[in-house]
């Protein structure tokens with residue numbers, strides 16, 4: 001099996017170069033990938049900041065290119081650390097912007113949708129027992145991060161399953177909802193390279209964040225249920241190299257996916273045990289599992305808990321009790 005370093009070298013030999021762009025977020029740097037082909041392509045952009053822009057320009061320069069030369073920007077999903085610079089890049093280069101068709105409306109309406117997202121998250125947190133002062137504080141944090149995002153005008157909508165043709169390669173476009181509803185991976189079957197962004201990460205599990213559906217409907221997504229289905233499909237790909245959105249290349253994706261699935265099973269049983277003791281809110285369960293992190297990272301941990309509760313509800317092991325104000329879960 002390849003080492004991560006050898007994987008980067010092999011990808012580079014195929015014209016795919018990792019650019020590591022700084023972000024202000026806890027996750028650290030984000031990986032963008034330069035594909036030296038026709039059109040000259042960049043997969044993801046990094047967040048909207050002067051520092052990220054400088055770094056992008058410098059790292060493109062190391063490969064003999066500049067932002068102005070870019071001809072196509074591919075966006076892997078709707079999160080701002082991956083797409084914040086897209087408008088600036090387009091202004092400089094006139095590049096086309098490609099993304100999965102179901103995300104087009106959402107990407108175009110960034111500001112309005114971010115506002116709706118915050119409202120949606122606040123309601124979800126309150127319904128699941130997170131105290132109001134915490135919810136208000138987290139909304140403030142979310143608002144302050146918005147400046148790192150941007151709207152994106154997609155000029156090249158992609159269909160799930162279509163092959164995006166560059167001169168020297170074809171990238172199969174595969175929808176992989178879970179981490180976000182717009183997560184898309186790009187599969188080069190000939191070279192057995194998968195550009196996976198945040199769908200699969202080497203050292204941390206991708207958070208299946210609960211979101212508003214892309215079609216604007218009111219019902220929340222079952223992020224973890226969708227994510228597991230997506231992971232199973234990715235496991236079937238005979239990939240040799242998986243290029244993630246953060247960290248080093250993955251060279252044994254099937255084993256890593258199996259690990260993630262085992263961890264999900266374990267956490268699911270733990271949550272079932274907690275609910276068997278007595279009915280609990282999602283937030284109470286998160287506090288049992290993560291202590292104070294359940295407050296500072298309330299939405300993220302709540303998403304994890306609700307995801308596992310969705311799985312348990314689907315197995316008829318757990319049911320919701322709604323007192324009109326908060327939702328509690330009890331063993332069925």
Ligand SMILES: [Zn+2]
Pocket residue numbers: 077079179180198
């Ligand atoms: Zn993401």
